[in-house]
Amino acid sequence: MSAQPVNPNLPPDHVTVFIDGVELAAPKGSMIIHAADKAGIPIPRFCYHDKLSIAANCRMCLVDTEVGGRSAPKPSPACATPVMDGLKVFTRNEKALKAQRNVMEFLLINHPLDCPICDQGGECELQDLSLGYGRSVSRFVERKRVVADEDMGPLVATEMTRCIQCTRCVRFTAEVAGTYELGGMQRGENLQIGTYDGKPLTTELSGNVIDVCPVGALTNKVFRFRARPWELIAKESLGFHDALGSNLFLHLRRGDVMRAVPRDNEAVNECWLSDRDRYSHQGLYADDRAVRPLLRVASNGDDGDWREATWDEALARAAQILRDNGADNLGVLVHPATSNEEGALLARLAEGLGTGNLDHRIAQRDLSDGAVAEAFALPVAEIEQADTIVIVGSNLRHEVPLLHQRVRKAFTRGAKVHVVGPVDFEFTFDIASKALVAPSAIAGALGSAELAGAVRGSDRVVVIVGAVAENGPHAAGIRRAAADFAAAHGASLCRIPQGANALGLARHGVLPAARDAGAMLAEPRSAYVLYGIEPGLDFADQAAALKALGGAQVVAFSHFACQSTRRVADVILPIATLFENDATLTNLDGRDQRAFAAGKLPGEARQGWTVLRALAGELGLPGFEFTDLAGLRAGLVARTPSLPRAGDAPVAAAAAGTGDGLELAVSQAIYRVDGLVRRAQALQAHPLNVGPRVTLHPDDARAAGLATGAMAKVSTGAGTATLQVHLSEAVAAGCAWVESGHGATAALGAGRVRVEAA
Structure with a gap:
């Protein structure tokens, strides 16, 4: 040669x-x-x-x-x-x-001939290739082997006799998920793929083993036996349970959402999908789904008495409440996963009614610096190229699972990862340094000489600020410290938007000209508009929210007619979720992404923009003259938020860092982040959904006379919760860690807590 x-x-x-x-x-x-x-x-x-x-x-x-x-x-x-x-x-x-x-x-020697009952039939790689490369008759007459199945949890169904030992699932859990839960056992013709210990899969990305499996060995347990692939219609949609905005397809049969599968987008979610986005569609069919307009007729008991109404009646009642309580008497509170189209109309509605009390930052406690969501300084796809990453106040694996996976890719390429926060959260990569400090000390830890020395000399530094920091009572100081740290070290500052469309809503004017979300509830208004909110679980301060809403007239645009909505609302207007909506969301990169209406709307529910347009027509407000979605979109104009940017305004030192008791650290429970996920039964059965509890450092528990499994009264100035105690050295001394999204923890506010035996 x-x-x-x-x-x-x-x-x-x-x-x-x-x-x-x-x-x-x-x-x-x-x-x-x-x-x-x-x-x-x-x-x-x-x-x-x-x-x-x-x-x-x-x-x-x-x-x-x-x-x-x-x-x-x-x-x-x-x-x-x-x-x-x-x-x-x-x-x-x-x-x-x-x-x-x-x-x-x-x-095919040992592969079972069960294609007619295999859930992979019609989309099976082995089935397709055997048509071109297989023989019509097998020359082997030996008995086929049988492999016992094991229960891999509520999401993934197994038929391991079909397994061809390709090891894709093994490599996925090891290389992408980083949990190393699957492997090959025994050798030769006895080789089996499984978990060895027989425990369910605990990775938050477990559904991807279904996608990579080329046969019917691993299938979707929720979708199993419900439809055949050729019966399904695919519609493009988005994940809306975190700010990444994962691209996905919804597969429908006769208008019902059967399953979700990933849609390739290298810049966003590659070819993967988190379990939260894959299985949340179960919540669409919850028993308490809002399917018809409801009007309160009496206030008997917590829920009151309700009757079904026509849309004309409900809109007339809602319009009357808004006419009677306009201007500064009205507050408009919007869920941060609301679409750009709906958000822009809500901003027009508030302007038309003369109120500046409009906000989507309902889960954030400290907005003293006027902080709004901002696009990542470094695109998420480039984070895997970083050589140093600092994670500040974030349970990243639960908060944005596929962003966590990008950080893992950076780690496998040699990046050093440093963590600052109140809890040593579980990651699937090694941590180069940890500063486990109370929430009030996070800002100080960012200015430490140790952390500065750890990142010195790095060419590409990324700082990721998450929900524990952004939603806590010391958020303004942490944001300022993170901005200063990034500026001092030439780092890319990536603050995770607190809501799937927090960035888009900020750009489309869903921000206060007068009172922000916290002020609206601390200084109760006489009436409120709630949009897409579950009042009992979605607010930062539930006690203040329920008190303020309970004493006011409330118009609730809602996906669910749940108990907490019935408790505070006077009118419930049923609206579509994103899976049933034509909508645009803006993800953490600032990328506008479009979802298309997929599932059929239940009962008399309507897409939110049509309800807002009808209500504005009832009120005679300008700016709603469009007749279709194209006309609405033609009038959308994104703008730069007028509030001060994070770090620009001087921030007073938070006072909650001092006092008696333990400091409360709150993170989001992975499968309790919004109403749809909370109603997905399979996700609620997942082992990562540990339920409401308080986690203490062993020294703090010993001082309070508490042991693992004991029941404790956890009290703040806002309220008291009775929770089971869990002990872990992963929690900073002097802290009590709880997860939000549970009814049992909703009563707790922020700041200091007293923990004592129940």
Whole structure:
């Protein structure tokens, strides 16, 4: 073979290969299958996945190769054979096809012939390839082996007799999820894939093993036996339970949402989907879904008495409440996952009614610096290229699972990760340094010499500020300290928006010209508009919220007619969730993304923008003259929020860091973040959903005379909760950690808590 390159005009890091007679340029070190895929030349495979390491154990991708006129003595696996200059590859000659057909015959030796009852039927890679490479009759007459199934939890169903040991699921849990929960047990013909200990999968990304499985061994337990793939219609939508805005498809049958699957977008979620986004659609069909307009007729008991009404009646009642309580007497509170279209109309509604009391930052306690959501300074797809990452006040794995996965990718490339916060949250990567401090000390820890020394000399530093910091009573000081730290070290500041569309709502004017969310509740108004909010669980200070709302007239645009909504509302107007809505959301990168209405609306529920338009018509307000969604969108104008940016305003030292008792640290429970997720039964059964409890440092528990499993009264100035005690050295001394989103913890406010035996 000549030492001269076949094509001297190629870059020095590329070589020339010929696949089925097609001349291609391929990077040195890449594999044959990479070059073939780029050129659109099909090569069958099972174990290969472009997001996972190469295993080369299924051998389905065997091809014939030739170098310098000499053919290789045996077929080569395309996924594990690197390209070289002048390499000739034959994917369809007699030698390659014979090898591929022989491999298929071996794969089918033990595979059960249960395609008619297999939930993967119709979208099974083995089924598809066996049509082209399989024999019509098997030459093997031995008894097929049977593998016992194990329960992998409420999300993933198993039929491990179908497994072909491709190890995609094993590599996913090890390399992407980072939990190392699946593996191969025994050897040879006895090899089995499983968890070994028989426990459910605990990764927050477990549903992705369904997508990577090429056969029906791992399937969607929630979707199982409910529909066949060819019965389904796919609609583009978005995940709206965190600010990433994962791209997904909703699969429908007769208008009912059957399942969600990832939609590839390398800049956002790659080809993955968090379990929260994959299974939350179950909540669409909860028993307390709002399906008809409701009017309160009496206030007997907590819920009052209600009757169903026509839309005309409900809108007339809502309009009368707003007429009677306009201007400064009215407060408008908006859920931070509300779409841009609905948010813009709510801003017009507030302006038309003469009120500046409008806000979407309902879960944030400290807005003294006028902070609003801002786009990440570094796109999320580039975070994996960082060499130093500082995570501030965030249970990142639960808060934004696929952002956590990007940080893990950075770690595997050699990045150092440092953590500052009140709890040593569980990550799937090693932590270079930890500063476990009370929430009131986070800002000071960011200015420490230790942390400054740890990041010094790094070329690409990223600071990620999460919900524990953003939603706490010391948020303004932490934001200022994070901005100062980023400026001092040339770091990219990435504050996670607190809500799926917090950034979009800020850009479309859903911000106060007068009172913010906290002030509206601390200084009660005579009437409120609630949009997409579950009043008993979504506010930062539930006690203040329920007190203020309980003494006012309330118009609730709601997805659910839940107990807390019935308790405070006078009118309930049923509206669509994002899965049933044509809408636009703005994700944490500042990227506008569109979702399309998928599921059919239940009962008489309507898309929110149509209800707002009808209500404005009842009120005779200007700015609602459009007749369709296109007309509405044509009038949308994003703007820069007029409130001061985080870190611009001087911030007074928070007083909650002093006093008696323990300091309260609050994080979001992963499967209690909003009304839809709370009603998804499969997610509520997931092992990560640990339920309401208070976690204490062992020294603090000992001082209070408490042990693991004991019941304790946890009291703040806002209220008292009775919670089970859990002990962990992962909690900073002097802190009590609870998760929000539970009714049992909703009574607690912020600041200092007293913990004593119940």
